[in-house]
Structure formats: C-alpha cells, structure tokens
Amino acid sequence: QVQVVESGGDLVEPGGSLRLSCAASGFIFSDYYISWVRQTPGGGLEWVAYISPNGDAMEVADSVQGRVAISRDNAKNLVYLYMSSLRGEDTAVYYCTRAVKMDSWGQGTLVTVSS
Amino acid sequence: EIVMTQTPLSLSVAPGQPASISCKSTESLLHDDGETYLFWYLQKPGQSPQLLIYEVSKRFSGVPDRFSGSGSETDFTLMISRVEAEDVGVYYCLQGIQLYSFGQGTKLEI
Numbered sequence: 393q394v395q396v397v398e399s400g401g402d403l404v405e406p407g408g409s410l411r412l413s414c415a416a417s418g419f420i421f422s423d424y425y426i427s428w429v430r431q432t433p434g435g436g437l438e439w440v441a442y443i444s445p446n447g448d449a450m451e452v453a454d455s456v457q458g459r460v461a462i463s464r465d466n467a468k469n470l471v472y473l474y475m476s477s478l479r480g481e482d483t484a485v486y487y488c489t490r491a492v493k494m495d496s497w498g499q500g501t502l503v504t505v506s507s
Numbered sequence: 508e509i510v511m512t513q514t515p516l517s518l519s520v521a522p523g524q525p526a527s528i529s530c531k532s533t534e535s536l537l538h539d540d541g542e543t544y545l546f547w548y549l550q551k552p553g554q555s556p557q558l559l560i561y562e563v564s565k566r567f568s569g570v571p572d573r574f575s576g577s578g579s580e581t582d583f584t585l586m587i588s589r590v591e592a593e594d595v596g597v598y599y600c601l602q603g604i605q606l607y608s609f610g611q612g613t614k615l616e617i
Contacts, residue, residue, distance in 0.1 A: 427607065437548075437556065437599055439607035451606055454508070468520065487555060492603060495567060499553040 394418040394496045396426075396488045401501030408478050412501055414471040414488030415457055422446065422466040425491035428473045430484035431500070438484075443471060456482075477506045509534050509602050511580075520617065526587040528613045530600035535580045537604075545602035547585045549574055551596040554577035559598075560585065592617055 400412040414426065427442040441452040441462040452460050461474040471488060485500035510533045520526045527615040535590040558567045559574035561582060561588045573588040587594055595617055 429607075436611060437550075437601075437609040439609065442607075452538075453606070492544075493558060493561045493567075494548070494556075494601065495558045495561070497557070499555055504578070 396490060396496055396498040398417065398486060398488045398498045398501040401486060401503045403504045403506065404478055405507050406479060406505055408505070409476040410478065410503060411476070412473040412475070412486055412488075412503070414473075414498065416469045416471070416488075416490070419490070421469040426464065426471045426472075427489045427491040427494060429461065429487045429489055429494070429497075430503075431480075431487065432481075432484045440486070441473060475503070478503075480505050509536075509605050510609050511600055511602055511608055513598075513600055513613050515613060516555070517609060517614045518616070520587075520590045520615065522592060522617055523589050526590050526594075526613050528585045528598050528600075528615075530578075530583045530585070532602050532606060534579045536583075536602050537580055543551075543579065545576075545578065545583050546601040546603060547574075548599045548601065549586040549592075549594070549596050550599065554596075556599065589614070590617065 395417045397415045398469040418423045425503045428440040444460045447464045450462050459477045464471045483505045490500050514529045533593045536545050543563045543565050548556040550556040564576045575586050597612045599612050599616050
C-alpha cells in the first residue's frame with residue numbers, strides 16, 4: 393500500500409540546520425509531486441514546499457524562502473527537506489505528502505527549535 | 508497569496524444530525540484546465556490528516572458517502588449528512604491552484 397515515512401526531526405538551537413527525509417513506497421514514486429506540510433504547536437497546517445516528479449521544478453513557501461530547499465532521489469524513493477537558519481517559529485511536526493491531492497500522509501517528524 | 512477562511516471554527520453536533528462547514532477563498536480556484544483545486548481533509552485526534560474530498564466534490568477512496576462537497580469559484584461547503592462518533596476531529600480545506608494554503612480548521616465535536 394501507499395506509504396510515506398518521515399525522519400530526521402530533532403531538537404536544534406536557533407540558527408541551526410537540519411535535513412528531513414521522506415521515504416516512499418507502494419507507488420511509482422517518480423510519477424508524483426511530493427510536498428512537505430508542517431503543523432505548528434497551535435495546530436494549524438502550513439504548506440512548506442513541493443518538488444515535481446523529476447525534480448526539475450520546486451516551490452517553497454514565503455515563510456521559509458531562502459532557508460529551505462527540497463530535493464529528491466528517484467532511484468531511492470526519497471525526498472529531502474533541508475532547513476537552515478532555524479527559528480522558534482519553525483517548531484512543528486513536518487509531514488511528507490503525496491501531491492497534488494495530498495492523498496497520503498506520513499506520521500510526521502518533530503522539529504523543535506530551542507536553546 | 509490566496510487566503511482560505513473557514514466557518515465555523517468549532518461545531519458541536521449530535522450523532523445522526525447533519526453538519527456543514529464553509530470555506531471561502533480570496534481568489535477563484537477554477538483552473539484553466541477546467542478543474543477546481545479545492546480539497547477537504549479530516550485530522551482525527553492523534554492522527555495525521557486524511558483526504559476526504561478532492562476537486563470540490565470527488566470523494567477519495569474509502570470515504571463514506573455521508574461526506575459530500577460542493578461549491579465553485581470561491582465558495583465551498585463540506586457536508587456530513589449524518590454525523591457519527593468517528594467523524595470527530597478537525598476539518599481543513601486546502602486550495603491548490605496557487606501553491607497551497609489551508610484554512611484555519613474547524614473542530615467538530617459530538
């Protein structure tokens with residue numbers, strides 16, 4: 393069955409960096425856009441970034457522009473989210489989802505930015 | 508940036524009664540390809556969000572037919588014909604025509 397599994401979340405100090413990973417299975421990975429969505433402690437959902445099936449197109453949200461990059465490895469069915477210059481407001485559970493419909497979500501990985 | 512506004516933000520419904528959630532966007536979600544990119548999700552307590560409805564009114568696989576979506580352009584509605592205990596959680600609308608943006612969420616209680 394379709395499955396996505398996030399990993400890489402951690403406690404990091406303000407200004408630090410982190411790489412999140414998303415491992416996918418159960419579908420033809422190279423046919424799909426993949427998005428990252430985060431959920432803050434307050435509960436709201438915020439789209440963060442997406443990458444096209446072959447990796448030649450990507451977009452990131454204004455709130456993380458210049459601090460976040462997304463990439464994928466279709467040979468390994470992996471998507472990465474690189475985050476730098478982390479701030480307290482980046483504290484959230486980060487979900488990987490199969491786009492465009494966002495029809496499959498992982499359990500999320502927690503990123504905590506705190507000193 | 509397209510802003511999505513949901514009403515109400517919370518809702519208490521007796522089992523077996525209907526429920527309705529509104530979602531309004533600041534711009535039309537009708538794409539040049541003829542599709543309207545409006546989605547509905549339910550996040551049950553302790554779980555990840557799950558897709559209920561895509562492209563305004565298409566039920567995702569396995570979603571009970573008591574859930575239905577309607578609307579066009581900028582005004583959309585999610586309806587539950589007869590609420591069941593398992594429908595408790597937070598409902599979100601999402602636009603996918605200009606990047607993505609979610610509504611604030613509507614908490615449904617029984």
